Amino acid sequence: MSSAVALIRDEILSSISDIFKIKTYDFLQIKQGYLNLKWKIETDVGSLFVKQYNKTRYPENFVNGLEISLTHQSNLHKEGFPAPKLFSNQGKCVLRTPSQERFVLMSLCEGNVIPPGSANENQAFTLGNAIGKMHQILNSNNLNAYPLHWDIRNKEEMLERLNKRWVHANNMKSEKTIRALEVQRKILDETDIDIFSNCERGWGHWDLFVDNLLFTSDSLSAILDFDRMHFVYPEFDISRPILSCMLDNGSIHMDSVAAFVKGYREYQPLTLEKLVRSIRLTWWKEAEWVAAEGENDSIPLKRFREENIWIGENWSNLHDIFSKV
Numbered sequence: 001m002s003s004a005v006a007l008i009r010d011e012i013l014s015s016i017s018d019i020f021k022i023k024t025y026d027f028l029q030i031k032q033g034y035l036n037l038k039w040k041i042e043t044d045v046g047s048l049f050v051k052q053y054n055k056t057r058y059p060e061n062f063v064n065g066l067e068i069s070l071t072h073q074s075n076l077h078k079e080g081f082p083a084p085k086l087f088s089n090q091g092k093c094v095l096r097t098p099s100q101e102r103f104v105l106m107s108l109c110e111g112n113v114i115p116p117g118s119a120n121e122n123q124a125f126t127l128g129n130a131i132g133k134m135h136q137i138l139n140s141n142n143l144n145a146y147p148l149h150w151d152i153r154n155k156e157e158m159l160e161r162l163n164k165r166w167v168h169a170n171n172m173k174s175e176k177t178i179r180a181l182e183v184q185r186k187i188l189d190e191t192d193i194d195i196f197s198n199c200e201r202g203w204g205h206w207d208l209f210v211d212n213l214l215f216t217s218d219s220l221s222a223i224l225d226f227d228r229m230h231f232v233y234p235e236f237d238i239s240r241p242i243l244s245c246m247l248d249n250g251s252i253h254m255d256s257v258a259a260f261v262k263g264y265r266e267y268q269p270l271t272l273e274k275l276v277r278s279i280r281l282t283w284w285k286e287a288e289w290v291a292a293e294g295e296n297d298s299i300p301l302k303r304f305r306e307e308n309i310w311i312g313e314n315w316s317n318l319h320d321i322f323s324k325v
Contacts, residue, residue, distance in 0.1 A: 008052060008101055015097045016105060019089050047108040052101055067094050073226035079137050082130055082222045084109050111214025111221030116303055117248025122218040124256035127241060128263030130220050135234050136267045139202035149230035152196050158188055165291045174292040183312040184287055196281060204234035209244035235278035243307040250310060258325045276318045283311040
């Protein structure tokens with residue numbers, strides 16, 4: 001550990017003591033994620049989780065949006081939703097040290113991260129059920145019209161980005177990528193962007209893949225990392241966890257998908273058309289992940305790429321694939 005990291009950690013732990021009168025006995029750095037520092041700490045009030053927000057990844061102008069996202073997390077927890085409990089100070093979830101290091105403090109949730117594509121039916125049902133409940137809480141009384149954090153790119157921009165990746169893939173002689181990009185090109189040529197005209201707008205987690213989900217052997221135990229929660233298209237929260245948790249080596253586990261959909265429908269309607277649209281929406285958003293592999297590509301990025309390729313290969317068959325859910 002670098003001396004800079006140790007200084008940040010010690011100042012954060014000192015601030016936790018000053019603000020909340022919590023005494024830390026032990027700590028363990030969690031080396032996961034990009035740039036932000038994380039620790040599990042043992043304290044006189046139990047095990048807690050600390051996350052520092054890197055000033056490059058989260059410049060100061062991002063903090064207000066982050067505060068809104070964390071306020072949603074706090075409200076969800078108060079409604080009995082399986083999210084970590086946040087510690088706040090003077091109404092703020094984003095805490096600060098004297099030198100203006102930004103951090104959050106929250107309860108440490110029990111459970112395990114499962115391998116991609118391995119969710120069993122009980123895990124899938126409770127996951128779908130929790131996401132349906134989350135969407136109901138976040139959006140049932142949502143009377144304010146917020147600007148979309150992200151909107152659907154038009155075909156011209158999609159093709160422009162595709163062409164740049166195609167040139168790079170050719171230069172790298174990446175045959176697999178070239179084939180996948182040709183599938184993308186065919187889909188873009190044949191698809192009318194109006195297929196997304198009925199996408200619902202609202203608050204969504206926007207980052208529901210296996211790394212942000214904790215499970216017991218037969219149920220969801222917690223949803224983590226609400227930092228990216230935004231006013232977008234909540235349908236991302238349907239397809240993203242299905243792909244991450246139920247697609248395994250090119251085969252999708254339909255029993256688990258059906259269980260997920262059944263759980264979600266206890267709180268929110270989910271038609272076959274909406275399910276297929278959500279899968280295609282995630283393909284549209286994440287199409288740029290299909291590019292020639294780089295030596296620094298993360299494991300999640302490689303996984304997203306394979307999921308996107310699977311959607312592309314099955315684009316015209318998605319209604320048939322999911323018709324029995």
